[in-house]
Amino acid sequence: MASKEFLIISSSPPKAFTTYGMSSSPVLPSPNEVFAKKIPVFRTGSRASPIPQNAIASFTSASSLLQSDSLHVVDIIRSLQSGPEDDGTLQASRNKSSARNQSRKPSVGNKSGAEGKVARKPQKTTRKDNAATDGAAAKKPRKAPMKEVDEEMREHGAVKTKAPSKSRAKKLGTGDVTSKGKAARKPKPKKSDGDNQTKLPNAQVTKVLISTEEGHHVKSQDNHGTTEIDPVAGSLDYGLAEAVRRRTNWTPPPLPIKPPSLTTPGPADLLEANPFLGDLKSSEEKDNGFQDLLGSFGFSKLDDRATDKILLEEGGTRKRKLIELVKTNGSALTKAPKPKAPKKRPKTITEQATSAYAEEENMYGKQPPLMQYFSLDATDRVTSDGFKIPSKARSKSPVKRGKGTAEAPILLSPESALKQVGNQDFVFGTSSQLAREESPGFLRDIHAAMQASNELDRDDPFTSPVLLEGKSKVLPSMKRSLWSAAARDGTGQLLDVEMADVVGSPAMQKQLHTAASLDGESSHPRKDDDEDPVQDPVETPIGTESIEESSKHVGPVEAAIRLELLSSPLKNIENSDSPAEPSVQNNVVSLKKPTKAHASKEKNSGRSKSSKRPEFSAYTMVQLAKEIASYHFKPIKSRDQMIALLEKCWDAKQQRSALGNLATNLPVSSPKKLASVLPPSSQPQITSPKRPRGRPRKDNDATPSPKRKTKTASLANALSRARKTQKKAEALDEISDSDVAQTPSPPRRHPSQIGTPPLPLQLSSSASVDSRELSPTTSQIRLFKYITAAVKTTPPATDPSSPSWYEKMLLYDPIIIEDLTVWLNTGALEKAGWDGEVDPKEVKKWCESKSVCCLWKENLRGGSRSRY
Amino acid sequence: MPLDRPIPAFYCCYLLRSTVRHARVYVGSTPNPVRRLDQHNGITKGGAARTNRDTLRPWEMTCIVTGFPSHIAALQFEWAWQNPHITLHIPPESRIQHATQKKRSGHLKRPQHTVSSLLSNLHLLLRVPSFSRWPLDVRFFNEDVHKAWLKWTKAVSEPIADSVPIITDFPSAEPRGPERGGSPKSKRSKTEHGISMLDVDYTKDKDYVKKGKEVVDFEREGACTICQRELEHDAGIYTICPSPGCEAVTHMTCLSTSFLKNDPDSLIPINGTCPTCRTELRWIDVVKELSLRMRGQKEVEKLLKVKRARKGKTVASLSTIVSDIEDDEDDVEMEREIAQEIKRLQEFNPTGAQIDMGDRWHDFEDSDDTDAGSVTSAASQSKPNRKRKESRSESAPSKAVILDAVIEDSDWDDALVLD
Secondary structure, eight states: OHHHHHHHHHHHHHHHHHHHTSOOGGGOOOTTHHHHHHHHHHHHHHHHTHHHHHHHHTOSSHHHHHHHHHHHHHHHHHHHHHHHHHTTOHHHHHHHHHHHHHHHHHHHHHHHOHHHHHHHHHHHHHHHHHHHHHHHHHHHHHHHHHOHHHHHHHHHHHHHSOHHHHHHHHHHHTHHHHHHHHHHHTHHHHHSOHHHHHHHHHHHHHHHHHHHHHOHHHHHTHHHHHHHHHHHHHHSSSOHHHHHHHHHHHSOTHHHHSGGGTTTHHHHHHHHHHHHHHHHHHHSTTHHHHHHHHHHHHHHHHHHHHHHHHHHHHHHHHHHHHHHHHHHHHSSGGGTHHHHHHHHOOOOHHHHHHHHHHHHHHHHTTHHHHHHHHHHHHHHTHHHHTTHHHHHHHHHHHHHHHIIIIIHHHOOOHHHHHHHHHHSOOOOSOHHHHHHOOOHHHHHHHHHHHHHHOSGGGGOTTHHHHHHHHHHHHOHHHHHHHHHHHBBOTTSOBOOHHHHHHHHOOOHHHHHHHHHHSOOTTTOOOSOTTTTTOOOTTTOOOOHHHHHHHHHHSOHHHHHHHHHHHHSOTTOHHHHHHHHHHHHHHHHHHTTSSOHHHHHHHHHHHHHSTTTSOOGGGSOHHHHHHHHHHTTOOOOSOHHHHHHHHHHHHHHHHHOOGGGGSTTHHHHOOHHHHHHSOOOOOOOOBOTTHHHHHHHHHHHSOOOHHHHHHHHHHHSOSSOOOOOOHHHHHHHHHHHHHHHHHSOOOTTHHHHHHTTTHHHHHHHHHHHHTTTOOOHHHHHHHHHHHHHHHHHHSOOOSSTTSOOHHHHHHTTOOEEHHHHHHHIIIIIHHHHTOOSOOOHHHHHHHHHHTTOOEEOSBOTTSOBOOOO | OOOOSOOOSOOEEEEEEESSOTTOEEEEEESOHHHHHHHHTTSSSOOOGGGOOGGGOSEEEEEEEEOOSSHHHHHHHHHHHHOTTTOTTSOGGGOOOOOOOBOTTSSBOOOOOOHHHHHHHHHHHTTSHHHHTSOOEEEEOOHHHHHHHHHHHHHOSSOOOTTSOEEEOOTTOOOOOOOTTOOOOOGGGGTOOGGGGSOOSSGGGHHHHHHHHHHHHTTOOOBOTTTOOBOOTTSSOEEEOOSTTOOOEEEHHHHHHHHTTTOTTOSSOOEEEOTTTOOEEEHHHHHHHHHHHHHOHHHHHHHHHHHHHHHHTOHHHHHHHHHHHOSSOOHHHHHHHHHHHHHHHHHHHHHTOOGGGTHHHHHHHHHHHHHHSOHHHHHHHHHHHHHHHHHHHHHHHHHSSSOHHHHHHSTTHHHHHHO
């Protein structure tokens, strides 16, 4: 029994502390009379001085004092309850925990007011009383022998009021005083019956613990305490008030600090106190029991605590989590949550992402203070909280280690990280696109080629690769034909090795030189990529100077052609075209072998030379206007500006590389940009074959004359515009078709060329159809005349409510452009002698040129006007 | 959807300037400058947000461009004037004001306007092909602005078309510039000036409209004066000479061709001479009457009925009756009519024919007196009174579409009874 009891006792003290934070209403002894009397006393007494200490310990309110005192009683009660538990049933411990919980609950409520405590206390007391009445009765008589006066007084008190309540009250209030008595009792309960004994020993233990906390005096004070206690008890039946005062006085200052860690300090004190107690008690009658108890306390307590804590936690969680949590936070158990919290901290994604950086800061900044804080606590309560401390250290330390070690190497300074990123090759595209490209090198090559081709577009390096990729996939079948087309020179010659070389080497300077040498004729992209892609063989004015040189390398046919070209003035595009075409046919067969590159180079060189640039200064204004229009520039008034612009355009044409033709370039670069910035042309491409393809488009699209004009203008880029007959174009088409199959296409070019095919088709068609029209402006003027005629010649309406278009205009009605365009295109223009259709934009221009108020049926937001 | 409205009697784009800070300007358009100016000055609701700062009020209309043949035309011109930096009506090579900044949206930011910049752009817009042949005229109500205009005109090599008259109407009671159409001038013309004297209705065309209506109603078209073909009634669009004694009727196309004899490339004539009476005509006048005849039944009705009422000297009551009768009357027309009334009242004032006017007349009298004071204040002060009347009379027809009950509620109830 004794051993069991000791174990129980050891376990009980921590419980007591835990409950200490609780109001533990049961402690209050006498429900009826006692309370009424006590309450005022307590309050006064507590308010006077003791409160602060106790309050610091755990409770802020005066009730805490009562509770603190009562706690001991509670402990006793628990000990009583725990008595059966001692036999080894876990349930008993759980019951304890539950009891604690109960006591805690009231404490929470009690904080607000003492009455609540009082009310609850009686209940517990009653319970306890019921359970312990017998024990108490037994105790009292037993006590008498030990400490006569005290026991007597207690007995009297009990007799006077309510035996259980009084005794407890006395115990509580005079806890310190009674400690001796309790100590004396301890042995007794052991001796007594199991139920009673258990109760008593627990109470004693608790008291002992408290006493230890309060001061070592208690232990040695046995005699003094008895003496003192007696008068107190005598004067005040309950003696609670004085007891409280004393207690507050006795309690050592550290206690208040400890209370936050109420559970822990208790044990620590116990451990410390145990030796003393053991010594003291050993000397005394109870020595045997006490020594055993103490010894058992030391060991058992540690074990018990762990178990108790676990049990407590478990019980709390199971039955009344919420309450426990509240108390723990508020009262003393703060330590436990603290260590847990750091472990459990949930990480946000951002935290995780930045953890590498953030933790470093923590290592130096945040953690140290926390660690210090813990360490201090740990030092204070080394033994008791020992497990906690190490846990904290473990939890934090491993984190630190892991982060520091694992992430430290990974972490890069922002600069270095940026560098790394800079070195990294990014290829943008859908996953499928990226996946399909077998070799990264391929993409890189494409990219390099793109960059080389578009210096202008460097701003958007990413747009091009995407296009390339997508197109490259789509157009495997196209490659051949496209390549073959591209491999053709303006004259129909095949471009040889050089092309490949150029492609392979994106170096721009080389390209510049080569470009100068190479043929810019067909390949040079014009400002307006849309329509320009049509590279005109016509455009290529073959340099007379170069011809001689080229003739050496060139086959007989070419030589003849060049001679013709030489003889023909630059302006005459006809000459260049007509000879070129036959040459193409012939060359296709015969000239494959002859160094096409040389020929092209020669031609280009001729062009590139300033001498070959047409002397725009010698042009008439009309001619200049045409040329300007051919570049899709709006008319410029200043002659000097026109000349300067044309020269720029000319140079640009010469320099621009074949890659410039790539469709990828088109979206990015605006014509103006192109004009201003001239990329060196890396490769000469022959677009002549493309023309024939383009034709169908014109027919299909009833495009307004201006487009045609522009197209035509583009064809005759540098030189005055020539007349291209459809026949010629057709011939070219046929030739190109035949050529398609013949030439193998270098793989790299495919991506770049993919975009081009549609554009050239349009251009060629327009060129052929609109051959008569010289410049957009002139054609526009002509078109406007036809439109005017068409509008004016319509007979006046016979119904005033539906006036003709001209009448509407005369009435200053706002003209709806779309409707007028439809009307023009559905016969009116044809009647007026214009064979073709008009674009609404042209109609708008016409209206504005005539001061006719016009508007779109659809506004910018897609809606249509409801009122006019 | 065909156009269903006649050429508006009046539509203008105006250059608004703060009288407090001359640097603050605003460009807008309106068919009724008086009403609109009151809105800008906060006297009535509906002013533009840009002009609602109290510290800048009152505003004044320093310059207006009038004669727009349609509200769409006016709005287009207004927008072009407001956005000279991006409007496509100005060819790029002649653009004189360029945007220097971009908005967040990437659009070009409108440069800050000043009187001089707006005048220079106005000068430019009057020269661009889109507007050069519109029947516009420019009126200046402020000497400073007009001086700036003259200064700019000298600086620009290319003058605006002769067809665009520049009319000055300064508050200093200077002799008014030539006013085509010759609006009736009252004895108070010395103090009445500016926008308040503008004809914003068809009043000045009344006789012309009446004549045209009679010709058509009695099917007196006869044969086209030009092509000599018979003009079948209601089987074509015919123009009638506006000159009082001339009843020459022609095909519209014939007349336009006649007007464009010397300018075959142009589409719309600006002016010409009547083949019969050789009177110099403006095409817009001819066509305006034509459009009224074709599409402006209500307007013509109102115009002519008003005329009859005028004879009886119960202008106000009759006019309101008329306005009430017309179902679709919209605010603009209503206000126009009211302004018209007011003018008429002014005319009557000397004759002492104000018997029926009662309180109203006194109000007007007061405002008139204040007008005599200062120029700027006159405009702004006289308006409130007028405005009050307008709003009073407006409320009834505009709220309920000509329900008799509503009409009875109007202030004119008594007038009707008297009638």
